[in-house]
Amino acid sequence: MAAVLILLERGGKALRSPSKSALLARAATKVGRGKGFGVHKALDQLGAFAGPLVVAGVVALTASLWLGFAWLVVPGVIAMVILLVIRRGVPDPGNIGATSVAPPAAPREAASSWWRIALGGGLPGVFFGYAVAAALTTAGLVTFAVLSVHLTRDLGVTVAWVPVIYAGAMLVEAVAALGTGWAYDRVGPKVLVVVPVLVGLVPALAFAGLLAVALVGVGVWALAYGIQDSTIKALVAQLVPSDRLAGAYGIFAAIQGAFAMVGGFVAGYLLDRSIPLLIVVVGVSQAVALVLLVVTLRRVRPAIVAG
Template identity: 30%
Template sequence: MVRLPFIGECAMFEIERTSTNDAVRIPRTVWMLGFVSMFMDISSEIVHALLPLFLTGTLGASVAMVGLIDGVAEAAASITKVFSGYISDRIGKRKPLILLGYGLGALSKPLFAVAGSSGLVLAARFADRIGKGLRGAPRDALVADVTPTAIRGRAFGLRQSLDTIGAFVGPLVAIGLMALFLDDIRKVFWFAIIPGIVAVLLVLGGIEDRRLPEGAVEAPPPVRFGDLAQFSSRFWGVVAMGALFTMARFSEAFLILKTNSEGLPIMLAPMVLVVMNLVYSLGAYPAGVLSDRFSSRHLLIIGLLPLMAADLLLAMTSDLAIAFAGIALWGAHMAMTQGLMAKLVTDKSPPHLRGSAFGIFNLVSGIAMLLANVVAGTLWTSFGPSITFITSAAFAGATIVMLGLANANRALRA
């Protein structure tokens, strides 16, 4: 077992080298949650792939407004995850909140098609992300609930991989529909409703809820101030680390705006998310397998290197081919870090507080995402895209240095 000091003694957490049992199969519920995520991501990414250009081109919004809308929406999702995680722990059920969250996500899609102002787009994004917040923490907690410890990394990696398949299929569908409807974005948005409905039906018919041991009694409400003491310093270290990772990575909307500013036609704008999410999908499951077999501390540092390289490429180039290489590296960073962070949250929190743990983690990360998006939008408007990406690279580099210093500190203590 290895101890890793992170941002002082109060944020100490332990990273363990784990062994994996290849004979253990990933539970059916995890597979079904992955397919539900896939269809909802197809629905969401049909919209999100075109939304930055819809806002700036059709509705005349500024890039700073794009950043603000994305930041507020993601922060709302993160705040909601705290309450949904708490409620799922309190009632001992995950599925009702998962269903409600995916249902709200599906119902929000028509609002994008009829939006006549950035205000209505903000309302639609807000509703969509509230749905994400309602389902996110209970869904991740359910994955942890039904999966043996030895294969948690690959279970989270599998769900993330299926989710991300939807995240590149959605933009491909958007490209085809844009060609069919001659760049009429509003008509494309209407088609996003269909995969959203499929996701809701899969939740209804395919997801089994957690099963408590016979005679088990649920713990007291976990989000009372005094109950936060049940979370160890190792868990809070993971939370702090997640915030730093998020500050180093703003919304993918800025990747779409970057390629469009370099000449990518509006009809092909969704290719940005296709490339990023294809790499993300292909890498998420192998990264999950590695996290089951090796210490996480080196994987976290390695996962930041592609992000920093991506930022530097995007800052320095006006060539679309190089920009897409940077976008692929961005996807590699996501694949290497997102499932690993979910595994760490699970490993460093009590089993009866997993929903609340994911809620708290996502709340802090959501606040960091809001700040990152507002900073990115302001820098883009004031100084241009190059400074925006250089700033992101600086955050990634600072995070690498902090993790490296923490490892050095640990070595000195050993």
């Protein structure tokens, strides 16, 4: 049941994420896409920071998990009200502003078969290179669920402390998103090369035998995830035609999801068998990701200029 609920939650995110990213890329054109995605992620993580703490507090006061989770209906309702207000104020999000440096697709391409468009037909090769590089970092970044297994099973952390540690990680993610978003708008996409470096450090630190070192690893995990789920998406809007933006974000997320599935399976499998091997596998994958990312970023500037 827990697995089904997690899959349903991930399915919901998959449905809303491409459109959300496209709207955000449009709305952030004037202020800087790095800043736009960074501020969005920071606000998102502030909610993620407060949510587990409130749930833990309600559970502690009432001794009821059901009541702890039931309160989440309140921010959900508020979010829907805000969404409806924005929808009334901006009836056509396509008019928010310019979406991309690349020009719109040719009419004949837009009229091609839907499945070809859905699979990314006509999108530039540099976009797919970047998507694979980003997906490799996603595959190598072990989930917090895997980290929590090590914390509770091997380091003696009680289950009650897990949401507190997670809340702290969410706060670190918010800071990482803001910082890299600011840097992205000033120095460009080369700031993203820090992601595979951080991801490669996570297992060596987070799966250490000392709790203090493991907590530092959780912090590094939060830094990497904060960048990966925010600033790394800003570049997509500069690589694809303006009328393919939402679809491109969908393909980008699908590639990341496929790699994440493989990475999650490998991480869980190796955690029960050989932590040193897990560290080596993640390190090698991030070395490949770093090389591919550097090669891709060298092609990014000519692609933008050509657009």
